[in-house]
Amino acid sequence: MVANTISAENEKRAAALSSVVAAVGLTTFKIVVGISTGSLGILAEAAHSGLDLLAALMTFLAVRLSGKPADEQHLYGHGKIENLSALFETLLLLITCVWIIYEAVQRLFFRHVEIEVTAWAFLVMAVSIGVDFTRSRVLYRAARKHNSQALEADALHFSTDIWSSSVVILGLIGVKLAEQRPAWGILRQADAIAALIVAMIVIYVSLQLGERAIQALLDAAPQGKVTAIKQAVERVPGVVDCHHVRIRYSGPQPFVDVHILVAPEMDFPAVHTLTEEVERTIQRFLPKADVTVHPEPAPSPSSEN
Template sequence: MSAVQQEAEREKKSVALSSVAAGALLTSLKLVIGLMTGSLGILAEAAHSALDLGAALITFLAVRVSGKPADAEHPYGHGRVENLSALIETLLLLITCVWIIYEAIERLFFKTVEIEASIWAFAVMATSIAVDISRSRALSRAAKKYHSQALEADALHFSTDIWSSLVVILGLALVKVGEWIGAKEMLGRADAVAAFGVALIVIWVSMRLGKRSVDLLMDRAPDGLAAEIIAEACRVEGVLSCKNVRMRAAGPLVFVDMVISVPRTMPLEQAHRTASAVEERVRRLVPRADVVVHVEPAAREQESTVEAIGAVAQRRGLAVHDVRVHDVEGQHLATIHLEVDQNLRLGEAHAVATELEAEVRSEVPGLSRIDTHIEPIETQAALGRLAEEQVYTVRDAVENLVNELDEVQDCHGVTVREISGKLFMTMHCVFDPDLPLIEAHKITSQIEGRLKERFPTLERVVIHGEPPPGGNRKNS
């Protein structure tokens, strides 16, 4: 756990513990004054505060447990204990409401209790309001700062106490007015009515809190959030579509998993970077999100036939190059250079080519003909030596070619290797940087052909075309 996380856990525990102390103080004061005055409203508040004390204790324990890191048995961490504690608090509040409503009905219709609206009754309720305001603000700040539902539920309890205490003060004030104007019996029932009002407020808050707790425990996603995540993901370059967005909250964390589609021709590393970009966008939209993105390959709407053939080969784990598609008199013809292990027999290599062609025809039904050239590829490095005795002869031939071709400014880095009696040559040729690539390729192919004519044992020529250092052009 990082230093920042440790500090956050300490602050959450401190706020929760101070709420326990405040709940104990208010419960004691209300209980004593309620018994002294006989006010059901104050006794109802005492019961309410007692449950707030229990809720604060549950919150404190929940905050302690939720701060534990994820382990093998709890891969999503322990954050759900906050949601569970909030649900328990809801049940406790509803039980209290049943007792308050029952006692209020008894006092309204079946029995009479003498109530003393003393200065102490008003004092304890005023003290309760002051403490409730202080604690609700502190808890609300911590809940928003650390996205803690347990602290938010506790803050809601204390803020509800403010309104319920005001209702009780109103009931006591009406009792006092009844004493002054001689309507004590009629206005004396205001205390029971006030208690009934407290119960209704608590029920309303409890139902809201309970619904939110159940929603989170049942992994209910916020309305419209999945659509926003899909929209954000599709804004990332390379993402074709997004689906199967799932979310679940566990304490302050939100776990998001989703599936995105990228072009099937996209290299693996680029697909990984695209997924990381999607994760970053989701985290901007949903702070504290732990995002897992599954990437699936898909065909682009404007995918070319050459790309489709390459994707089919890649799917089969095959390497192809120099794939060409031609439109000849209304027929689409494809040629493929297929690379296979040089140790395969012809029949085995032909079977690989045939299977590839069949899948390509299925994927690209408009092709009239497919011709595959099978090339053996060495799977291990071949042993060879530098053919130093050939280098000078080859360099002279290269120099003569450079003098004949105006487009070639220079050739350097000529190396010649001998492997299994064959020569392999590499070189760098310098061209004008503004020369079209297709023209540069034609020239290098021409050089390759001329060299192979000059040296029959030359198996392969690799020419690296490049602009001059600094991009300087050849003087005319």
């Protein structure tokens, strides 16, 4: 069991570290090309990747800290560090979007900036899409395997970059067409419009991520799980009733408390065996859940009368 836990933590850290390396390379490449071409779309993507780098560093740190075992001050472990990391990443992305929108509006209505569309501009975006696709798959796989919201948030950033990079490429194509066909001058604004679309995509995804992080921090129960657990436990032979079902997560670790009523004639060893069966039943719904079962004697028919 301990060996499996160590292996899982090492796998999560390796995924998070590879995300950091990828974000460093992409951010540097985009900044250089964005400055040299003057493309707001690429600079917006560079800012996005820069925040992805900060988010990746936060994720790496969060994964390391969340794996620490419970102690006297943190009885449920340190898993919520992952949820805090995901929420902070959301705030960073939203702040960046404000800057992108402001700069795009300035270029559309108040300030003209000449953009030089070169092969490097298309190359950096193509490389970005390739790296983002590879990293998002690795991170999503690790996030699903270990139920890690921090890794899922990081994967979401990289997968969002695929779409936003594609939009920037379309904007660059529009600028290039405007150079070749002066009658299509409106396409000169395609880069700024692409930057606005990037910002809208990031805002939409960030709000979803932020909502999930807040729900996790507020100990919101997974939808439908409480009812499903109650019904499953009540089907266990010997359980008269199941109530007061509570579920909370500490990062990827679920904790479940349930109260059950058992037949009053059951002796202690039988009740103990029954609670172990209830634990196994719950863990079929929530693997690796830390389950606490509170058995209580059901009222006898005579006492009800």
